[in-house]
Amino acid sequence: MKNERIINLNSTENLRELGGYQTTDGRTIKWHKLLRSGSLGMLNATDLAFLKSYGVRYDIDLRSGQERTDVPDALADDHIEYVFNPVFDEDRTDNSQDPEEFRQMLEENPTYGHDHMVAVYKRMVQNDGCHQAYHRFFQTLLNNGQEDGAILFHCTAGKDRTGMAAVFLLYALGVDLDTIKQDYILTNQVVKPLVDQKMDEARNRDFSETAINSLRALYTVNMDFLDAALTTINDQYGNLDHFLTDEIGMDSAKREQLRALYLEPQPN
Numbered sequence: 001m002k003n004e005r006i007i008n009l010n011s012t013e014n015l016r017e018l019g020g021y022q023t024t025d026g027r028t029i030k031w032h033k034l035l036r037s038g039s040l041g042m043l044n045a046t047d048l049a050f051l052k053s054y055g056v057r058y059d060i061d062l063r064s065g066q067e068r069t070d071v072p073d074a075l076a077d078d079h080i081e082y083v084f085n086p087v088f089d090e091d092r093t094d095n096s097q098d099p100e101e102f103r104q105m106l107e108e109n110p111t112y113g114h115d116h117m118v119a120v121y122k123r124m125v126q127n128d129g130c131h132q133a134y135h136r137f138f139q140t141l142l143n144n145g146q147e148d149g150a151i152l153f154h155c156t157a158g159k160d161r162t163g164m165a166a167v168f169l170l171y172a173l174g175v176d177l178d179t180i181k182q183d184y185i186l187t188n189q190v191v192k193p194l195v196d197q198k199m200d201e202a203r204n205r206d207f208s209e210t211a212i213n214s215l216r217a218l219y220t221v222n223m224d225f226l227d228a229a230l231t232t233i234n235d236q237y238g239n240l241d242h243f244l245t246d247e248i249g250m251d252s253a254k255r256e257q258l259r260a261l262y263l264e265p266q267p268n
Helices: 045-054 065-070 099-108 112-126 128-143 161-173 177-204 209-219 223-237 240-246 252-262
Strands: 034-037 056-061 081-084 150-154
Touching: 034 161, 045 056, 056 128, 099 112, 099 209, 112 128, 112 161, 112 209, 112 223, 128 150, 128 161, 128 252, 150 161, 161 177, 161 223, 161 240, 161 252, 177 209, 177 223, 223 240
Parallel strands: 034 150, 056 081, 056 150
Antiparallel strands: none
C-alpha cells in the first residue's frame, strides 16, 4: 500500500496517517503504525477489509458511552482489540448533536460555536477525567508491541478529542509544534466537502448566515481552539513537557519507549 497522509474511504471521514512526520532530532514516524479518524460506526465491508489489511490491531474509541451506544464501532475482528476510552462522559463538542437543536441559540449568539469550542479545549486540558483518558491512550500505544500492528484512534468527527490526542502524541514523539499545528488544521481541508454539505442543509432549513457561521465553528477546527488549550497548559502547568509528565504520566523514560516503537531508527 502507498504511504498517503490522507486516506479516502467511502464509509468513514477524516482518516489520516501520522507516518512520515519528522522529529526535531531528524527521525521519522513509521508509516502504517498510527492512524486518526472520525466515526467507525458505518464502515462497509470494503473499507473494513482495507483497514484490516493496513495492519490495524487496536481501535481506540475516544467517544462517550452514549455515542458508542448510538453508533457502535464496526471495526470488529478477532485480531483487532477494541479499547473504549471516553475523553468526556458526553459529547461536549456538540458534534454528534442534531444542528436543529442549536437553531435558537445560534441565532441569538453569533459567537456561540467559537466560544463553546474554546471552552471545550480548555476543559480537555484541565479536567482530571480527560487527563486519565489521555493517560490510558498512551498506555495502549506503549502496549503495542506488534511490529506490523497499527493503532487507529478516533472520536465522532476526528477533530477535537482526536485532534488533541494527536497533538499530545506527536509532541511526545518529538515533532515540532509548527508541524503539529499543520496536522491539526489539516482537518479543515479534509472535511470541507462534508462541512459544506451540512451548511447547505442548514440553509435549506432556513438557518440565517449568522447561525450558519456559528454552526460551522462546531464542525471545523480553528487555531484559536488549539491555542486556547496550549495557553491554558502553559499558564497552569508550566509547559507542554510538564503537562505530559505530571498530568498524563508520560515522563522522559516513557517517551523514549514510545519513540522506540513508532520512530524509524536513528540515522547513522
